[in-house]
Every structure is written in C-alpha cells, then in structure tokens.
Amino acid sequence: MSADVDLALKPADTFDQLARARSTGRVSALAGRLLLALAVLGTSVAISAASRVSVELVATIAASWSFVLLIQALAAAVVILPARARIVTGLRAFELWFQAHVPWSLWFLLPPLYFVLVGRRVSDNVVMAAALIPMAWTALLMRAFARRVLRSRRADLVTVVHQAVLWGLTLCYIAFAIGGWDRVLAEVGL
Amino acid sequence: MSRVPWAAAAVVAASLAAGSLAPRAPLHEPVRAGADWILAVDFHVHGFPGDGALAPWLLRDEAARAGLDAFVLTNHNRVSTARRARRLSAGTPGPIVIVGQEITARGFHIAAAGIEERVAWTHGAAAAIRAVHAEGGVAIAAHPSRDYWQGWDDESVALLDGYERAHPSMRRPEDGADFAIFATRAAALHPDIATIGSSDYHTGLLPGICRTLVLAHERSAAGVIAAVRAGRTVAMDMDGRIYGNDDVARLVREAHVPPPVRRPFTLWSRLPAGAALVGLLLLVLL
Numbered sequence: 001m002s003a004d005v006d007l008a009l010k011p012a013d014t015f016d017q018l019a020r021a022r023s024t025g026r027v028s029a030l031a032g033r034l035l036l037a038l039a040v041l042g043t044s045v046a047i048s049a050a051s052r053v054s055v056e057l058v059a060t061i062a063a064s065w066s067f068v069l070l071i072q073a074l075a076a077a078v079v080i081l082p083a084r085a086r087i088v089t090g091l092r093a094f095e096l097w098f099q100a101h102v103p104w105s106l107w108f109l110l111p112p113l114y115f116v117l118v119g120r121r122v123s124d125n126v127v128m129a130a131a132l133i134p135m136a137w138t139a140l141l142m143r144a145f146a147r148r149v150l151r152s153r154r155a156d157l158v159t160v161v162h163q164a165v166l167w168g169l170t171l172c173y174i175a176f177a178i179g180g181w182d183r184v185l186a187e188v189g190l
Numbered sequence: 191m192s193r194v195p196w197a198a199a200a201v202v203a204a205s206l207a208a209g210s211l212a213p214r215a216p217l218h219e220p221v222r223a224g225a226d227w228i229l230a231v232d233f234h235v236h237g238f239p240g241d242g243a244l245a246p247w248l249l250r251d252e253a254a255r256a257g258l259d260a261f262v263l264t265n266h267n268r269v270s271t272a273r274r275a276r277r278l279s280a281g282t283p284g285p286i287v288i289v290g291q292e293i294t295a296r297g298f299h300i301a302a303a304g305i306e307e308r309v310a311w312t313h314g315a316a317a318a319i320r321a322v323h324a325e326g327g328v329a330i331a332a333h334p335s336r337d338y339w340q341g342w343d344d345e346s347v348a349l350l351d352g353y354e355r356a357h358p359s360m361r362r363p364e365d366g367a368d369f370a371i372f373a374t375r376a377a378a379l380h381p382d383i384a385t386i387g388s389s390d391y392h393t394g395l396l397p398g399i400c401r402t403l404v405l406a407h408e409r410s411a412a413g414v415i416a417a418v419r420a421g422r423t424v425a426m427d428m429d430g431r432i433y434g435n436d437d438v439a440r441l442v443r444e445a446h447v448p449p450p451v452r453r454p455f456t457l458w459s460r461l462p463a464g465a466a467l468v469g470l471l472l473l474v475l476l
Binding site (some may be wrong): 001005016037039040043044045046047048049050051052054055056057059060061064065075101102105106107109112113114116117119121124136176177178179180182183186 | 202205206207208209212226235238240241243244245248252266267292295296379393394396416452454455458459460462463464466467468470471472473474475476
C-alpha cells in the first residue's frame with residue numbers, strides 16, 4: 001500500500017514519519033499531487049456525466065472544477081501559514097496535506113467504478129450520504145496534521161477553523177450554483 | 191520510485207487516449223413532417239459554471255450524441271452560462287443552443303426559454319411569467335410535483351406556455367401521479383398549453399433522456415419558441431411514451447421518431463472508462 005493509504009489509516013504516525021523524513025517541499029511533488037487530484041476529479045465526473053472518457057472531456061472537466069482544489073488550498077493556507085511551530089516548510093506542509101486525499105479520492109472513484117462494472121448508477125442520495133464518510137475522515141486527518149506537522153497545541157481549534165473555511169467557501173459556490181442563499185435555506189428546511 | 195505508479199499512470203493516459211479515438215456521433219438530422227420539422231428538444235439542462243457538470247461546449251457535444259436538435263440551458267437564476275454557450279456554438283454544426291433560466295423560488299420552479307436577461311424570482315410565479323413573456327420567451331412549469339405546487343395559483347398556471355409532463359423524477363410513482371394531477375389542472379385552465387419533456391440534466395443520466403418533440407415551421411430557436419407558444423409539442427418520457435397534443439402525437443408516430451437512447455455504455459466507452467478508473471485506483475492505493 002502507498003504512503004497515502006498509510007496516512008489515511010494511521011494519520012498521526014505517518015504524518016510524523018513523513019515530516020521527519022523531509023522538511024522542505026518540492027514543487028514537482030506538490031504538482032504531482034494536484035495532477036492526481038485533478039485526474040481523479042475529471043475522470044470520475046466525465047464518467048458520471050457523459051458515460052465515457054476522452055482527453056478533451058477529462059481535461060476540460062478537470063480545468064472547470066479545479067476551483068475545488070483552490071478551495072482546498074485556501075482552507076489549508078488559513079491554518080498552515082500562521083502556524084509558527086510547524087516542523088516543515090510551508091511548501092512541504094501543503095504537499096503533506098494534499099497527500100491526505102485518499103478518503104475523497106475513494107468517494108469520487110468508487111461510484112463511477114460501480115457504474116462501469118454493473119451498468120447502474122449509484123443513486124444521488126446514496127452518494128451524498130456517503131460524503132459524510134470522507135468529511136468526517138478528513139476532519140480527523142486535519143486534526144492529526146495540526147498536531148504532528150503544524151505542532152499546534154490547539155489542534156481541535158485548528159480543525160474547526162479549517163472545516164469552517166472549507167465548507168463556508170463550498171457553501172458559497174453551492175449558493176451560486178443552485179439559485180441563491182434563499183434556496184440553500186429552503187433545502188435545509190429553514 | 192516503484193514502477194507501479196508509472197505503470198498505473200500509463201494505463202490512465204492510454205485509456206484517455208483510447209477514449210478519444212472513439213467514433214464521434216454523426217450529426218443528427220431532424221425528421222420532416224410535410225413542410226414542418228419535428229425537432230427533438232430538451233428544455234431543461236444545467237451546465238457549468240452552475241450545478242451542471244459540463245462546460246457549455248461539452249454539453250452541446252453530449253446533446254448531439256443524444257440525438258437532440260436543440261436544448262435550452264437553464265441554470266438556476268442566471269443566464270450568463272447560457273449566453274456564453276450560445277455564443278460559442280454560433281456558426282458551428284450541432285444542436286441549437288437556446289438561452290434560458292430555471293427561475294428558482296420557494297414554491298415554484300419555471301424553465302424559461304428564449305430570454306436574454308435574468309428574470310427576477312422574488313415576486314411570485316405570475317410576475318416571473320409576465321417578465322419572461324416581455325422578453326419574448328416562453329415559461330414552462332418545471333417538475334410540477336407537489337413539492338413545487340405551493341407557488342402555483344390559478345392565475346399563474348393559466349399564464350404558462352407549457353409544463354413538464356415527462357421528467358426523470360416520474361420514475362417515482364408518487365411524482366408521476368403528481369405530474370398527472372398538474373396536467374389535468376393545467377389543461378383545464380389553459381387548453382392549448384404545451385406538454386414538455388425535459389431531462390433536468392445535471393450530472394447523471396443523459397441530456398434528452400426525456401425530451402420534447404416540437405412541430406416547428408422553421409429549424410431555429412425562434413421556430414422552437416413559436417411552436418411551444420402555439421402548443422405544437424408532445425413530451426416523450428424515458429420509455430418512449432408520448433404525452434400531449436393528439437395531432438402532433440399522430441405525426442410523431444407516423445414519422446417513427448426513435449425513443450431516447452437509454453444504454454449508457456458501448457464497448458468503446460466502457461473499456462477506456464473502466465481502465466482509467468482502475469489506473470487511478472492503483473495510483474491512489476499502491
């Protein structure tokens with residue numbers, strides 16, 4: 001299994017090992033992580049939306065939805081940049097954080113894989129409910145990241161801030177996409 | 191570095207390349223009915239940016255693959271994506287792109303087609319429909335199941351140009367029953383109202399999986415809008431069942447218009463898609 005899987009399953013120990021193994025970042029390594037995330041996003045959305053893949057389709061979808069990674073980067077920046085006690089450079093911290101992608105990557109890849117193998121889509125309700133798993137899992141990963149990489153004594157607070165920024169920005173896009181905040185409130189029954 | 195990630199990356203790249211070699215969909219030729227055209231139109235499609243997955247030019251490509259002659263891009267409470275889609279499509283062969291908006295409010299949703307500017311959604315259904323008419327467009331009640339009945343009083347239903355009679359949510363029996371109740375009410379208040387079939391495409395299924403067959407005097411956006419206004423449409427659901435105007439329905443049956451394509455995969459699409467996903471899973475896990 002990859003270090004990414006180890007990190008997802010044993011986040012505290014693995015973040016510790018990875019941070020100690022190398023404290024400075026590499027642009028190429030971070031670019032590779034982002035490219036993998038874009039490939040996962042573009043391919044899974046292409047199959048869900050068009051039942052096929054091609055270079056043009058996957059690249060265009062990946063470029064369109066790359067703002068999702070920008071939101072991730074912004075939320076991470078809010079907790080990484082002010083962390084003075086962190087034991088790695090800022091670049092390495094981003095690299096390590098983007099290595100914590102396994103929960104969301106599986107959430108993106110498994111429903112289209114089921115669709116390709118079985119020929120039936122996983123229902124939207126199931127996919128949305130299943131999103132609770134990577135949401136909670138990633139919050140746990142952030143807590144370990146805050147402790148072991150950022151060396152924060154208030155890891156719970158860092159996690160809350162990160163999640164608030166991440167989901168706040170995500171909700172702003174959702175409000176734009178579905179017709180305004182009024183609709184968002186209506187969807188949650190307010 | 192292990193060879194596995196490189197091999198997995200090569201599988202992904204090769205799969206995408208193989209998918210790109212798949213034959214392109216032939217351009218769809220609409221059916222003639224005497225001097226008129228029977229155009230396959232989807233009046234309710236979402237694109238990116240918005241809550242649809244696909245950028246406008248990809249959406250048009252998918253609409254062509256689905257055998258549509260035209261589609262209306264109806265993002266929630268905005269027209270900017272639709273206008274961009276129309277501009278990008280100008281002068282190139284493929285489905286006609288019609289600017290629209292899903293007027294999204296508490297109690298009602300309206301698929302507006304043939305408009306140019308965003309319509310306000312905060313003043314009630316009747317005001318929204320009048321605004322659509324003032325722009326030269328048509329207003330269609332979107333997915334009129336009981337969750338969306340609250341905003342429909344008799345005045346606003348009578349003002350409508352059409353209502354969605356075929357929609358993917360009809361697979362749920364309770365929604366199908368609600369659509370039928372709304373159809374009875376709409377026909378009583380506006381006997382010539384157009385019946386519309388729409389996919390409400392965001393990510394899943396396909397554009398045109400439910401569609402409208404429009405008997406148009408001309409093969410253009412204006413021809414489509416005029417036909418809806420005159421009630422010269424029928425709705426076709428996912429199984430090819432037809433709802434609406436008897437005369438148009440007869441012409442459609444005589445012309446043997448094919449039902450929507452439901453099978454999502456061909457050999458050319460399934461193999462590259464599956465291989466790309468397996469390659470990515472290997473990259474993630476190994």
